[in-house]
Amino acid sequence: MSVDEALVRVLTPQVLAVLVRRGADFAAAEDAVQDALVEALRVWPADPPRDPKGWLVTVAWRRFLDATRADVARRRREDLVDEEPGPVPDVDDTLRLYFLCAHPSLTPSSAVALTLRAVGGLTTRQIARAYLVPEATMAQRISRAKRTVSGVRFDRPADVATVLRVLYLVFNEGYSGDVDLAAEAIRLTRQLAAVVDHPEVAGLLALMLLHHARRDARTASDGSLVTLADQDRGRWDTVMIAEGVVILQAALARDRLGEFQAQAAVAALHADAPRAEETDWVQIVEWYDELVRLTDSPVVRLNRVVAVGEADGPRAGLAALADLDPALPRYPAVAAYLHERDGDGTKAARLYAEAAGRAPTLAERDHLTRQAARLNARSGPT
Template sequence: MPDRIEVDGVDEGALRALVPRVLAGLVRRGEDFNAAEDALQAALLDALRVWPTQPPRDPRAWLTTVATRRLVDARRGQTARQRREDAVLSDPRLSDPSLSDPAQGATEEGDDTLFLLFLCCHPDLSPTSQVALTLRAVGGLTTREIADAFYVPEATMAQRISRAKRTLHGRRLDRPGDLAVVLRVLYLIYTTGHGSRVDLTGEAIRLARQLTLATDEPEARGLLALMLLNHARLPARLDADGRIVTLDRQDRRLWDTRQIAEGVRVLQSALAVQTDDRPPGRYQIEAAIAALHDDATSAEETDWPQILAWYDDLVALTADPFRDDPAAVLGRAVAVGHVLGPAAGLRETDRLRETIGDRHRWHAVRGHLHQLAGDTTAAAGAYAEAAHRATDVAERDHLIRLAARARASTISNDER
């Protein structure tokens, strides 16, 4: 797609929103993904020329029709498809570029978008390609915006997207990614969005909302709830200078209470359909933990025993969580520290020393637990080591401040 769409008298945002719907409609009827996107790009360029003087009554139908004609033109000379070309060209709706009537049998817009979302999560694509193609084809982001979100050069992202489309070229797209893959891709888009220059978090939530309308799978609602409950705390995550504020120090008056209430309702609807034979999945459990944090009016009122119980369920989902899900084990170690004491929490982290002892989050969690125990000297050392290993600048600066604060507490205690 063109990196910028500028049409006099046409809302650029509305035009962008049309792109995934038209593309999905073309692919759904059997067009090659790459060829369909090229045809749609040509149709958008035609729109730049025609719409200022001949605005269509139905822009989506106009783009679909013109893109279809481009596809037909591209297939000329291919004998095997001549019969199909003749049938399409005989359609009177293709005779007028300013056509405004929608194509008969067009699928619902939401279904088309979701269809495209599942195709972008095709099992033959790598996770990075799935994310990039989803943002490009479904989210309507430009290549430059996606590159900015992932802090890579635009040329690198363009190559990544091109490789993804080449992978799908000429294949029958009858093996779209399964729901678990789609959920993982959406969550990766959401988590990446927190540190990006593009609003990927909002885009991930928008797509998750559409997904919950199309499936009764509780995990889809669990993911939406998790996003909403975490996103509600966004206004309090940074101070006036753009520095990270940890959960226990956030001004909870800044949290979005309406988003929290919605997240809780969505989570409850997911948990209501669970049975002993079908226990809650990862996203529902993580959403339940987030809901307990959001429900506390202060850090001191956090229901840590209930959080620990949910973490027990979370680590039980994995056969070997110490190797395959160390983040969940680290989260549980923090909960253990608050419920059973910092020493017990530290013992939990010791069990992870061989698997992730070289990662900054392991040291950061130990710093928190040492601080909880009142050992500010050990806390300062752990935070400093975490800062040394951190790669994100904002997180590294935050850990440096925590180390300095712990050292200051040590000095203050020594002077008493």
Template sequence: MLDVPAPWRDEGALRALVPRVLAGLVRRGEDFDAAEDALQEALLEALRVWPEHPPRDPRAWLTTVATRRLVDARRSEAARNRREQAMYAAPRPDGTEAGDDTLFLLFCCCHPDLAPASQVALTLRAVGGLSTREIAEAFYVPEATMAQRIGRAKRTVRGRSLDRPGDLAVVLRVLYLVYAAGHTGRVDLTAEAIRLARQLTLATGEPEARGLLALMLLNHARLPARLDGEGRIVTLDRQDRGRWDTREIAEGVRILQSALAGQTAQRPPGRYQIEAAIAALHDDAASAEETDWPQILAWYDDLVGLSGDPVRQDPAAVLGRAVAVGHVLGAAAGLRETDRLRAVIGDRHRWYAVRAHLHELGADLPAAAGAYAEAAQRATNVAERDHLIRQAARCRAGVPGWRSRPG
């Protein structure tokens, strides 16, 4: 995101404004790639003009300047005259259109002609406001590779009609990725994902859309307790549950219940509804020791059942299930579950972290310390790596975390 001088240094406000301006240009029929380029030029102009002459309506100003850039690029007198008339009209959409613009852009980025990876990348770039480098880091690929992927996506939709919405399942997945990016510290993206999910639930009666919104709210409710005063990760079992947002939890539960109410044996709950149910059980527990692990295990059984090959297609679910098995049937049973996963995902830091947690659950602190250390060596996120190092040191010092449950 461009560094806009005061009084326009509010990155969150710009992240909300830019996709709406871009959506407005695309909605009017502008080419996606050309519209984004024109908007970038308008932002550069804003850097020069706004500090001394801030506009009363930033969105209309950016729309007007971007429109002028599009007109100039065409080098056509007739097109220039038509666009300048529209430009000086300073478009001001009504409240409904303004509220739908970002959602419209989201569906455009999930155009059916795009490959799934391109849909996600383009959405994170245009709707989420992430830089190419940030998206590349999220996908663990070089920045140049991601730049090429985004460039191909723009070329694919260039000149194509953007009136065919993308698949809802893809839109939901993309929304969740934007939300997940927010939990790495970009809280504005978390809030934006929740806002978009609310709009989506109004635009469709699909239970999975409500399941996704419920999942976001139930996880977001724990956000105030996720870090300590020094910015260090606090695991779920050690969080101050008094800091959780009970209103968000209540809202998430209500939305989840409404989604699950319409499910039948022929149409069982989908991924987001199941994950929301697991989150709700964690949120409902007054303490870590009071967590309803048997219920959580039952939901994890349903979750892994959604994939034909869950170990390869959904490793996070099978690891979560291994943790639940450890809490229900004992640490040894949970460790046996992870043994079955070693050949496929045994090189990932989360596999070692789960093993460490299960060793600790079984009161084997030396083994837990070793597994935490192995996980730390493989972690790519600095905050998570530091947390795993601290966990390893704690176990080496003989300080237990979870109450032991020998297997």
């Protein structure tokens, strides 16, 4: 038989977590687990173990102890050397890795990379391709992150919110290279939801599912962006939407509202509308009011402006926009949209061109440039 790669990918973070719980520092534990995986590739095809996780834990722990014995600078660990690992309890220690990889001493980019490596089981090459950076650069980033968290002890309750923000960052990276980071984020969040009974974990999972359900409709055949209002809703994944709504409803029923639940509620209202014209913008404004209360985020306030413009008209949206900082990302794009709806195509075209110059992605820049060109063509030569 061959080694089941899917099984190995699931077991790797669990084995790593067992070693960390037993006292191995993160970097040494991962080295030991990688050695155990190499041994598994050699041994398992001819002699598959009855308990793959137990086998990997035993071999990895022995590799760790061997390395510890050889490291004179770590004599203080010698009291561990004579311990036998014993049976592996049927529990998932992966949660410990989530909190370790989201440690506040790490930068967001390092936390994401370490999470994908340690919890996701992706190779350094896969992560580098996903982020479009050289493999050596990503290897250095991961190595620095591992050194940072080595020796970290959990002497206080871990912060679930920090873990969720790291997973949300992974999700927002979307797809590039040969790794679908959005799908990977959903997989990891499902895994977290299985071991953490928290409504915000469920809220984040629902939000991811509801957004991911629209993925196929977001781009045209030529690769250009398709706005939410113009998307073919027949291409939305209704099964994924239904799952997201069920998860969200169960989370909201617990009456412990958080920002991811509120964001998911907005996404659910969009998903519920058969046509863009039937969107319940009044309810969406109410949910954005909740989000403002929960986060006081300028970006949330900007999104609320769009909803106000749809619910109460473009003049109301522009009035709300006047209270915000023009330096906000996508501010000119929102202003352009509202001015166009208010009948001022000339100003809207200028603002679309300004927004294109500030766009964070090539696809968004091209979309905004086309909007400016469309309005300029309508008004004639300038």
